[in-house]
Amino acid sequence: MTTETNTARSPKLLAIASGKGGVGKTWCAVNLCQALAQQGKRVLLFDGDLGLANVDIQLGLTPAKDLGHVLSGAVPFADAISRYEKGGFDILAGRSGSGSLSDLAPAQFALVRGGLLEQTKRYDRVILDLGAGIDRTVRALSSDVSRAVVIITPEPTALTDAYAFIKVLAAKPPAPEFQILVNMADNAADGERAYKTLLKACQSFLNLSPQLVGIIRRDKAAAQSIRSQTSLLSLNPKSPAAVDILAAAGRL
Numbered sequence: 001m002t003t004e005t006n007t008a009r010s011p012k013l014l015a016i017a018s019g020k021g022g023v024g025k026t027w028c029a030v031n032l033c034q035a036l037a038q039q040g041k042r043v044l045l046f047d048g049d050l051g052l053a054n055v056d057i058q059l060g061l062t063p064a065k066d067l068g069h070v071l072s073g074a075v076p077f078a079d080a081i082s083r084y085e086k087g088g089f090d091i092l093a094g095r096s097g098s099g100s101l102s103d104l105a106p107a108q109f110a111l112v113r114g115g116l117l118e119q120t121k122r123y124d125r126v127i128l129d130l131g132a133g134i135d136r137t138v139r140a141l142s143s144d145v146s147r148a149v150v151i152i153t154p155e156p157t158a159l160t161d162a163y164a165f166i167k168v169l170a171a172k173p174p175a176p177e178f179q180i181l182v183n184m185a186d187n188a189a190d191g192e193r194a195y196k197t198l199l200k201a202c203q204s205f206l207n208l209s210p211q212l213v214g215i216i217r218r219d220k221a222a223a224q225s226i227r228s229q230t231s232l233l234s235l236n237p238k239s240p241a242a243v244d245i246l247a248a249a250g251r252l
């Protein structure tokens with residue numbers, strides 16, 4: 001595993017990533033943050049999927065400030081953070097339709113990066129919900145995060161895209177430590193199968209053995225939580241996917 005150190009790398013900074021969109025990255029990020037908060041951790045969720053900023057939408061929030069205000073220089077990074085009281089964690093909301101973080105001017109990107117690193121002093125975990133795929137932002141931030149939790153689903157395309165994602169990042173050391181979270185599995189065996197397929201490819205061709213963080217079952221209550229714009233852990237903490245999220249958070 002690549003563990004070359006970088007001065008900016010923080011063990012508190014963790015990215016939720018994927019090769020493919022629509023695998024439940026944002027949904028997992030929101031619920032993992034709440035699970036970590038329930039364990040007593042101080043958590044900041046950063047919505048870094050600027051094109052499709054949707055942490056606030058999934059949670060029905062209308063934050064007074066978002067990343068747009070930071071990028072325009074209107075407020076410092078720390079002042080754009082808002083509290084999600086119900087979940088017990090903090091959020092820096094993205095701004096939908098503002099393009100990709102990778103389109104940012106270097107000075108703006110430095111604001112974001114500096115802000116994130118600064119916040120690792122105040123929080124136990126700073127979790128980045130990054131856009132799908134390997135854009136420049138993901139690459140740029142991957143030298144700061146200590147871990148990238150790659151979300152996959154048992155679908156073949158999600159697996160191949162996740163493999164490609166890991167391959168590209170691993171080719172440019174220092175790469176973060178990769179962990180795998182399987183979402184939307186029919187059952188534990190289905191999730192294990194997906195993980196093992198990806199693991200085998202990573203071991204054979206990349207000499208990497210990413211750990212399994214957890215398997216989240218496909219659950220109607222998950223979709224329902226998004227429709228009602230609340231976290232699953234608030235809406236239905238005993239549902240199968242909520243139980244799985246709590247177990248996965250224990251391994252983060």
Ligand SMILES: Nc1ncnc2c1ncn2[C@@H]1O[C@H](COP(=O)(O)OP(=O)(O)O)[C@@H](O)[C@H]1O
Pocket residue numbers: 018020021022023024025026027028183184185216217218219220222223224226241
């Ligand atoms: N475990 C799950 N079971 C059922 N549906 C899920 C699950 N996780 C996510 N979803 C659904 O997947 C869709 C995409 O989720 P989202 O978090 O927006 O994905 P991404 O951020 O990867 O694009 C959501 O509409 C959500 O309802």
Ligand SMILES: [Mg+2]
Pocket residue numbers: 025026027049052054
């Ligand atoms: Mg998303």
